[in-house]
Amino acid sequence: MFHAVVEGWGAYVPAHRVGNDELPAQLETSDAWIRSRTGIRQRYLAADGELTSDLAVKAAEAALVRAGIGADAVDLIVVATSTPDHTFPSTATAVQRKLGAGPGIAFDLQAVCAGFAYALTVADQFIRLGQAQTALVIGAETFSRILDWEDRGTCVLFGDGAGALLLRAAPGPGAPDQRGVLASYLSADGRHYHDLYVDGGPSSTQTVGHLRMNGQEVFRHAVTMLSTSVHAVMERAGLPLEAIDWLVPHQANKRIIDAVGKRLHLGDDKVVVAVDRHANTSAASIPLALDLAAADGRLQPGHLVVVNAMGGGFAWGAVALRW
């Protein structure tokens, strides 16, 4: 029997930082509007030719260095992304090739903004079943490539980036007071398919398409789904909400994050916010926020961390882990 322990983490954002005031003038938006509605101050955008796999590799390399593990030891790579380099093969195999890892298991997982919670759950289960020992779980996105840059209601909200966790198998089933992944909860409800979607794809239009969103409907459901997922995962972990040291939510909107914190009675000192600096990087937002909190010393070994996310589908979920 095994359980998955976080041994390394890393993140990467592209060099090109774009503040709210630097967005194209024809968008007719403002720093004040964006900040007050979303909390976003800036985003990073990938350079021409800079691919999702390039961002993923930089984040993965940082995680490997931190863990002191060579790429040759990695036997599972899961890349959560909705913006793959190509329709196929998977971005995970591009990462594997660029890292010099493998042969081993490598695949992409598409659950949009909930992708990292889904990927972490899946990697944990591979490790629990003894089918992988050393896993890179990566969230990586170049959402700038699927934005309609003439739609101010969506394009101001997103950015590009990547983050990674390196998981290793540790003996035994794990226990709430031990480091490692403790529990997860995932769900989806396809009745909301058209509230947040991309209007292209290989099977439907043979184009890449652009992100479309019913923002108010997303907002309304996000707060409920993000809150209930934390209750559900803590129940599965057999721990009370008060045991949470850090909630690291998907970084879509500061107002959503605040509303969820309030519902869960978690003070601002227990909730990691990174949306101000990264905007919404979809599947990358949680590992980017984890990296931020670990780098500045907030996140310490032994802390009880809950990550939770919600996005297109709708798909949502949470993972509880001891850092």
Ligand code: ACO
């Ligand atoms: N700048 C200036 N004005 C804008 C902008 C902008 N960037 N975008 C929209 N507006 C205008 C609208 O045109 C509208 O003008 P009108 O009243 O003249 O028609 C006005 O602002 C209000 O628009 P609403 O859409 O009603 O604004 P709302 O207060 O709902 O805020 C927002 C929009 C920020 C998108 C909000 O609905 C939201 O946060 N939704 C959650 C969506 C989200 O975070 N999605 C991320 C992906 S999903 C996920 O990751 C969970």
